[in-house]
Amino acid sequence: MKYFPHTQQDIEQMLSVAGLRSMDDLFAEIPQQLLFNREFDLPEAMSEVEIRKFFDTLGKKNSQLVCFAGAGVEDHYAPSVIAPVISRGEFLTAYTPYQPEISQGTLQYIFEYQSMICELTGMDVTNASMYDGTTATAEAMMMCVSIAKKRRKVLLSETVNPKVRRVVETYARYQGVTVERIAEKEGVTDIADLEAKLAGDDVAGVILAQPNFYGIVEDYSGVADMCHARKALMVMNAKPSALAVLKSPAEWGADIACGDAQSLGIPMCYGGPYVGYLACTNANVRKLPGRIVGATTDVDGKRAFVLTLQAREQHIRREKANSNICSNQSLMALFVTMYMSVMGKKGLEEACSLSYSGAHYLAEQLAATGKCSLAFDKPFFNEFVVRTAVPAEKVLEALRADGILGGVRIADDMLLVCVTEQRTKAEIDRFVEIVRNI
């Protein structure tokens, strides 16, 4: 077996050093009835040639579709230079930088990642990454409860992605935290409902989205003051790629920003790996879970980076821990750091501009077919909801027959459609043509 270096002679010599006679002696203490004595019901070993063919066959069972689906995961452009560099063994096969002297590569890119996430969100600090946007938001919820001490209720807008909401609700249920929904009204958070629900002075945090699940850019003017007057924290789940243009969570007055950074070029990969981000103001840094990298110097005065503020972490706090995250999504943090470096502010803005234009063009053209209409009259970014005259499923089927993934069905007659900088005008026109002919 190519992964096992042991020759028969090695095995014999090593056993003899260990004072043992046979390989079975290595497991002599294990009670007989626990030993596994049959063959595994698994396929026989495959060569690399066979492996490639095997997965080729499997891959062909997936359909390659032109992607107009979003709903939290978007088909963005990834610069060619990222994949080869993040696959370098020095990055790929390292683990958590416990030994900073030989982990400056990892530590420095995390520092750069933190810097860039803070630039986008306007927050003071962020951690080294979370698993994904859903768990990052659940952690934000736990931060709120932990900071508020006695309050065990959070408000969650119905305009937050349902996939995020259900993870937050799951975590909250086990923690004994009450999650109350803030109603949606015409595609946006019902601010009057939010105000009413804050009135009890028992809310630890308020979780909102930007852009929201329907692609709408919400106007959160005055919301931060409203939350803070009631001593509740404001959490904003924001899409990082859009933050090149949109008012940042900090500008809206949020205390915590969180979400998924998949939109920063990470391949869709059927759901992962992505990278969740979680950032906050300086006031709340002691409750920020996960790892944080800070700058320092070595004994010779050289600048260097190191894991810091570790007293917050689970390996120290054990049963008092606020979070249990250990392994995170470090390599994907490197991915988005390289992405932001290549794109820069201008590249990000241009990608936003292309996505925005494409989405608005598609929305207009779709409405002109008479087969669907825009569901909400609100400013949207690169994603929007159309109400379909025929069942949404039929629209999706017609598009799929022509190689297009037309969006995500969010109700029997509602379709959430997303356009990124990867979609060409020709692809958009084809989409429209198919819908027109339904």
Place this chain on the structure above:
Amino acid sequence: MIRNYDKLIFELSKEGRSGYSLPKNEYAAEHCICGLPAALKRETGPELPEVTEFDVVRHYTNLSNKNFGVDTGFYPLGSCTMKYNPRINEEIAAMPAFAALHPDAPAEAAQGALEVYYNLAASLAEISGLAAFTLNPYAGAHGELTGLMIMRSYHLQRGDAKRTKVIVSDSAHGTNPASAAVCGLEIVEVKSKADGTVDVEDLKPLLDDTVAGIMMTNPNTLGIFETDIPEIARLVHECGGLLYYDGANLNAVLGKCRPGDMGFDIMHINLHKTFSTPHGGGGPGDGPVGVRAGLEALLPNPQVKRDERGMFYIDTDDKSAGYVSGFLGNFAVLLSAYTYILTLGRENVKLVGPLAVLNANYVKESLKDEYYLPIDGVCKHEFVFDGLADKSTGVTTLDIAKRLLDYGYHAPTIYFPQLFHQSIMIEPTETESKETLDEFIKVMKLVAKEAVETPDVVKNAPYNTPVRRLDETTAARFPKTTYRQLRV
């Protein structure tokens, strides 16, 4: 290699440079982003570096030169199973047929991906002796939390709300109690005996009708097999609790015995340990969770199933413990682990544990004169020294770890488990050759000798690394965690 490279990407920035290329925006003016109300836009843009594509490539390549991975050298980091990460795994994980697949693509457009998920779950069930697996959790700790949610739901669905305690060994990894806390459970610690295993006599009085279950790993974090496991399983089950297996140590017994057969009801596996997916500088990994028959419905949603026609579909179950992830886990990592299992095949999977254990015992026996071995006897895939055998040198575990860096090794895990003051936890894994181990043994002996003869040399190590010992106190006292803070 240019190890003295010390620039931040921001410091390469020059106004006017750029590294991207995008298609022209040919849409009409009425579709321009300038139509977005100004009140919704940010006032100042993010300060990101302005660099060329080439700057980015060279910068991060230089950073990689200041890093150490399994590909670089021996990485005996205990509890982390730093085995070789085969490249074919990554090639398969990056195949466009999977990488370009949107997670909300309908099942009929994702049959290949769903088949991978389904078959990997089945393979893990066979390997671990449990009935069914979810692959949704993103890492080991996330798996622990998911498993505890399942445990909690199991009791609640039987109308038993008073089981809120979880028993955790004092040698357990920090994530065990932390996961229990995040799951809203109360932690009760069970003591270990002098040999490091759970003290059954100490356990017995803890078992009552408020106990939801126990979290263990076997072999435990000291690398010792818990031979009392059948008795522990009986006692815990008799009191109505469930047994959770922390799969971080599964590599030790892979092919030799299975957690399900030991009596465990729920477990997680760290694919980034036992199943060779790369650790990525801290992640991503994946933390599949398995359950015994009868608990399948409680696995988190969404669940992947197969119908009578052999078609795969995504299902949800009302009894499920809930949702812990956006989609179906770190899918590319699943591809990588599945590739590894198929490459090993049934005939080689069963050799992993024995060879890993052989390597660990070989290193342990070769070094136990120089280093203090608190628990003697045959270990499993890893073992723990409590510092040097010679306690008079003043040289600590930290010093030894740093000196090893000079000699081209990653340090073992240090100061864990917390049972000993000077823990050095060594896990060689099965993919290291006798020659590599012999070199490492030689260097470990040399460091022990240096500790006696020239202790200051060891205490001030490392010398040959890109940076030397760091001022961690200042880093924590005056945290600078972004470039913006660094500049002021």
